[in-house]
Amino acid sequence: MQLKRPIQLFILFALLISQSMAFAAFTSDSTTVSKPAEISDSTKTVAAAQDSVKISKSALKSKVVYSARDSIRLEVELQKVYLYGDAHVTYEDTKLDAEQIILDTKNNFVTAHGIVDSTGKRIGDPKFTDGGQEFSSKGMSYNFETKKGKINEVITKEGEGILHGEQVKRDSSNNFFVRHGKYTTCDLEHPHFYISASKVRVIPNDKIITGPAYLVIADVPTPLMLPFGFFPNKKGQKSGILIPTYGESQSQGFFLTDGGYYFGISDKMNLSVRGDIYSKGTWGAKAQSNYAKRYKYNGAVTLSYANQKFGEKYLDTYTSLQNFRVNWTHSQDPRARPDRRFSASVNAGSSGFGRYQNTTSRQYLQNELNSSINFSKNWIGKPYTFSTSINHNQNTLTKSISIKLPDLNFSVARILPFQNIEAKPGTKWLKTLGFSYNTNLSNQLDTYDSLFFKKGVDMTARMKNGMHHSIPISTSIKLFKYFNVNPTFNYNENWYLQTIRKSYSYTDAGVGVLKIDTVNKFSATRDYAFSTNLTTTVYGMYQFKRGKLKAMRHVLTPTVGYGYVPGLGKRIYGPWGTNGSKSSYTIYDETIFKGPNTNESSAINFGLSNNLELKVKSSKDTVSGFKKIGIFDNLSAYSSYNMIADSMKLAPFNLNMRTRLLQNVDLIVNSTLDPYRLDSMGVRRKEYVWTEKNSLGRITNSNASISFSLKSKDKVATKSEPENTNNPGKIPGTVDDDYVDFSVPWSLNVSYNLAYFKPALEKTITQTLSFYGDVSITENWKVSINSGFDFNTKKLSYTSVNIHRDLHCWEMHLNLVPLGPRRSYSFELRVKSSVLSDLKIPRKQDWYDLR
Numbered sequence: 001m002q003l004k005r006p007i008q009l010f011i012l013f014a015l016l017i018s019q020s021m022a023f024a025a026f027t028s029d030s031t032t033v034s035k036p037a038e039i040s041d042s043t044k045t046v047a048a049a050q051d052s053v054k055i056s057k058s059a060l061k062s063k064v065v066y067s068a069r070d071s072i073r074l075e076v077e078l079q080k081v082y083l084y085g086d087a088h089v090t091y092e093d094t095k096l097d098a099e100q101i102i103l104d105t106k107n108n109f110v111t112a113h114g115i116v117d118s119t120g121k122r123i124g125d126p127k128f129t130d131g132g133q134e135f136s137s138k139g140m141s142y143n144f145e146t147k148k149g150k151i152n153e154v155i156t157k158e159g160e161g162i163l164h165g166e167q168v169k170r171d172s173s174n175n176f177f178v179r180h181g182k183y184t185t186c187d188l189e190h191p192h193f194y195i196s197a198s199k200v201r202v203i204p205n206d207k208i209i210t211g212p213a214y215l216v217i218a219d220v221p222t223p224l225m226l227p228f229g230f231f232p233n234k235k236g237q238k239s240g241i242l243i244p245t246y247g248e249s250q251s252q253g254f255f256l257t258d259g260g261y262y263f264g265i266s267d268k269m270n271l272s273v274r275g276d277i278y279s280k281g282t283w284g285a286k287a288q289s290n291y292a293k294r295y296k297y298n299g300a301v302t303l304s305y306a307n308q309k310f311g312e313k314y315l316d317t318y319t320s321l322q323n324f325r326v327n328w329t330h331s332q333d334p335r336a337r338p339d340r341r342f343s344a345s346v347n348a349g350s351s352g353f354g355r356y357q358n359t360t361s362r363q364y365l366q367n368e369l370n371s372s373i374n375f376s377k378n379w380i381g382k383p384y385t386f387s388t389s390i391n392h393n394q395n396t397l398t399k400s401i402s403i404k405l406p407d408l409n410f411s412v413a414r415i416l417p418f419q420n421i422e423a424k425p426g427t428k429w430l431k432t433l434g435f436s437y438n439t440n441l442s443n444q445l446d447t448y449d450s451l452f453f454k455k456g457v458d459m460t461a462r463m464k465n466g467m468h469h470s471i472p473i474s475t476s477i478k479l480f481k482y483f484n485v486n487p488t489f490n491y492n493e494n495w496y497l498q499t500i501r502k503s504y505s506y507t508d509a510g511v512g513v514l515k516i517d518t519v520n521k522f523s524a525t526r527d528y529a530f531s532t533n534l535t536t537t538v539y540g541m542y543q544f545k546r547g548k549l550k551a552m553r554h555v556l557t558p559t560v561g562y563g564y565v566p567g568l569g570k571r572i573y574g575p576w577g578t579n580g581s582k583s584s585y586t587i588y589d590e591t592i593f594k595g596p597n598t599n600e601s602s603a604i605n606f607g608l609s610n611n612l613e614l615k616v617k618s619s620k621d622t623v624s625g626f627k628k629i630g631i632f633d634n635l636s637a638y639s640s641y642n643m644i645a646d647s648m649k650l651a652p653f654n655l656n657m658r659t660r661l662l663q664n665v666d667l668i669v670n671s672t673l674d675p676y677r678l679d680s681m682g683v684r685r686k687e688y689v690w691t692e693k694n695s696l697g698r699i700t701n702s703n704a705s706i707s708f709s710l711k712s713k714d715k716v717a718t719k720s721e722p723e724n725t726n727n728p729g730k731i732p733g734t735v736d737d738d739y740v741d742f743s744v745p746w747s748l749n750v751s752y753n754l755a756y757f758k759p760a761l762e763k764t765i766t767q768t769l770s771f772y773g774d775v776s777i778t779e780n781w782k783v784s785i786n787s788g789f790d791f792n793t794k795k796l797s798y799t800s801v802n803i804h805r806d807l808h809c810w811e812m813h814l815n816l817v818p819l820g821p822r823r824s825y826s827f828e829l830r831v832k833s834s835v836l837s838d839l840k841i842p843r844k845q846d847w848y849d850l851r
Contacts, residue, residue: 099124253279673697
């Protein structure tokens with residue numbers, strides 16, 4: 001807008017300056033000017049005029065900035081500005097947007113409202129932003145000086161909740177008083193549900209307090225009423241009560257589960273303590289903590305304990321089990337300490353912990369628990385690396401436990417001592433001649449969970465200790481341009497603190513007894529091995545002049561090598577077998593690193609690997625016009641011949657094939673062929689199979705697997721990260737296990753496995769089929785199924801069905817295991833937001849209630 005008259009230009013400028021004295025400047029009582037200072041002749045200084053301005057008390061402290069798309073009308077006498085069409089007014093951190101705004105600069109007052117356009121649609125309703133808070137309304141008024149305001153039909157977001165009000169007043173302390181308020185987490189203008197209250201008070205960044213309130217769903221009032229309401233409104237971590245889930249179990253009785261307290265310790269750490277209690281005596285407790293420090297580390301710790309009771313206490317069927325579980329994950333940011341790294345993944349506990357826990361499919365099908373705590377350090381600019389670890393392996397079926405505590409490793413990276421020598425004919429191989437050093441100190445305990453920490457059991461007596469040293473020396477030689485020779489010499493030395501001795505004696509009754517004694521004495525063994533391999537690559541190409549087939553490419557990689565291992569170990573023969581039968585052993589059989597090889601080997605190894613692919617015309621490839629189709633990604637065969645063996649010098653052939661069919665079907669086949677015949681008793685004879693049959697050997701074992709994966713094109717993702725509904729203190733960036741991805745309309749994964757095993761006369765064949773698929777029936781319905789089929793038992797394997805329904809601000813989830821020993825179901829209808837996470841309807845029946 002261009003002003004032609006000087007007086008209008010002056011008025012517009014005055015309205016944009018930072019004080020409301022813009023209009024007060026027209027009067028003389030608001031401005032005084034002091035006299036200029038006198039000029040001194042002796043110093044010949046220049047007089048400086050000093051003006052002092054007296055500002056009106058009603059003036060604003062900062063500048064009011066405003067604009068409009070259509071027009072701006074000024075009323076000088078009334079000191080008002082009328083803004084029309086997409087109007088904006090900004091004062092400090094306060095901003096007002098509306099279709100029409102009236103700015104009263106004399107009284108520091110502003111009013112705003114929307115209009116109804118020619119189509120009958122309401123547009124330009126006021127949107128008010130103040131200190132990070134946003135309000136939407138039909139009309140509002142606000143005083144910039146007192147910071148008091150009145151808003152009609154307001155919608156504002158408070159934390160994760162949204163507050164609707166028929167009328168809202170704001171005081172100078174920034175508190176809001178709402179009449180006929182509706183509190184909800186639904187972001188629609190007309191919410192699906194809300195908690196209705198006649199009076200609501202909002203204390204920003206603190207809490208929301210209501211009078212008598214009741215729940216309304218789909219505009220239908222429910223009998224769920226409260227004498228008052230209290231909703232936390234703080235940013236960041238918040239402490240509070242975790243409401244338990246109630247229900248009834250046929251075998252455990254009435255229960256309250258997952259109730260407790262959440263501690264929002266800080267932005268870097270939280271803690272939740274939960275408990276379970278059943279009317280028939282079962283109880284449990286769990287403590288979980290998440291922690292994180294940006295650019296440093298993050299992790300989570302969970303400690304669980306359960307005292308489970310089944311049956312009536314005074315009956316023979318009564319059982320009582322005490323179980324525990326420890327989970328800890330820790331990850332260090334690589335940028336924190338580049339020269340050292342610490343990480344942990346602990347999953348340990350008693351084998352029967354899942355008795356009453358409603359475990360996931362993945363947890364149920366996993367019968368091993370593994371833990372590892374690692375620390376490593378490297379010296380920057382030097383070839384040294386040190387690492388130490390604690391490792392744990394536990395089988396929940398056999399209940400065996402293996403622990404390495406601690407496991408120390410020190411290594412020196414490969415050193416090339418002749419790398420910088422002057423290259424001369426016949427000495428180039430010296431430049432690639434290098435060696436490295438590795439040492440490993442290990443302590444291992446093998447036991448059972450029933451003996452672990454049991455009183456009277458000495459765990460140290462079961463420890464195995466040892467130290468392993470290895471010095472590999474290798475180089476690479478190029479022969480005749482096309483052949484690579486890689487000789488390697490490896491020196492090994494083992495140190496032991498224990499060895500074993502066996503003895504066989506007879507009792508007075510003439511019964512033979514085998515006794516195994518542990519000798520606690522230091523001993524050492526040394527051995528070495530030499531090997532060399534010669535490899536090359538042969539390329540074959542055949543081009544076709546006609547048709548869609550353009551070319552065929554064949555790559556062959558033959559390998560021939562030699563390896564020598566001396567038999568430095570010694571075997572002791574005697575009646576060490578079953579019922580005193582003759583057998584042999586070495587004193588290092590029960591040690592952690594075993595002993596050196598007892599059988600000398602001087603073998604030639606050989607093999608051939610193939611890769612075959614086609615090049616065909618493609619209309620989809622607009623750049624080259626061709627595409628490659630793999631026939632065999634790998635087709636290989638390997639074996640060896642031991643020249644100094646007494647008999648059966650030829651080792652079995654290992655055959656491997658890997659290929660991809662139809663772009664998304666993978667086929668993998670692995671087989672072992674024994675070149676020697678069997679007699680009628682199933683014993684191998686010193687005769688080759690091909691002397692009687694046209695065959696390379698007999699198949700002793702083979703495994704074939706075929707799998708494919710299909711899925712539709714992804715939709716445009718609407719969720720950058722799933723909202724956490726179960727853990728209000730969850731550290732950002734992690735994803736819940738029950739998050740459902742609706743961006744993929746459907747997917748299907750199928751895997752078929754065939755295993756054949758025939759080491760002698762009897763054979764075993766197993767076939768399994770597993771599949772997983774999901775489909776979005778509609779935009780908000782998702783159904784998935786995970787199952788399989790065992791062809792031997794002719795039964796379905798573990799099967800689970802999941803149905804998920806996205807209800808905008810609500811969600812429904814049904815998990816069903818329809819058959820098998822874990823037959824169960826769980827259903828839950830809940831609000832998505834963590835603020836009202838306790839507003840849910842859970843129903844479930846566990847597998848132990850249906851057995």
